[in-house]
Amino acid sequence: MKEREEKNSGRKKKVRKKSRTTEFSITVVLCCLVAVLTVKGISLQQKVNANASRLSSLDSQIEEEKQRTDDITALKEYMQTDEYIEKTAREKFGMVKDNEILFKESQSK
Numbered sequence: 001m002k003e004r005e006e007k008n009s010g011r012k013k014k015v016r017k018k019s020r021t022t023e024f025s026i027t028v029v030l031c032c033l034v035a036v037l038t039v040k041g042i043s044l045q046q047k048v049n050a051n052a053s054r055l056s057s058l059d060s061q062i063e064e065e066k067q068r069t070d071d072i073t074a075l076k077e078y079m080q081t082d083e084y085i086e087k088t089a090r091e092k093f094g095m096v097k098d099n100e101i102l103f104k105e106s107q108s109k
Contacts, residue, residue, distance in 0.1 A: 078084050089095040096102050
């Protein structure tokens with residue numbers, strides 16, 4: 001009987017060693033998975049932050065372009081008025097209205 005108990009205790013030790021080795025291996029694999037997931041999570045968070053700042057920048061550019069479009073529309077409307085046509089004719093072509101006298105300064109030497 002003693003021999004049988006010794007054999008059984010030897011088997012139990014081998015089973016315990018295999019069980020401990022398996023537990024250790026599983027623990028190492030789980031730790032590796034946690035580490036990889038943590039690194040990927042941090043990387044994704046950085047990308048989200050970068051995209052958020054890029055989105056903010058693009059939103060401000062959109063607002064600037066809308067303002068520019070409004071300015072161009074206002075200028076287009078102004079250019080179709082008689083006031084603008086008259087001003088341009090006077091400045092570029094030196095035109096005057098009927099019964100209007102144009103005085104020029106003499107250049108002194």
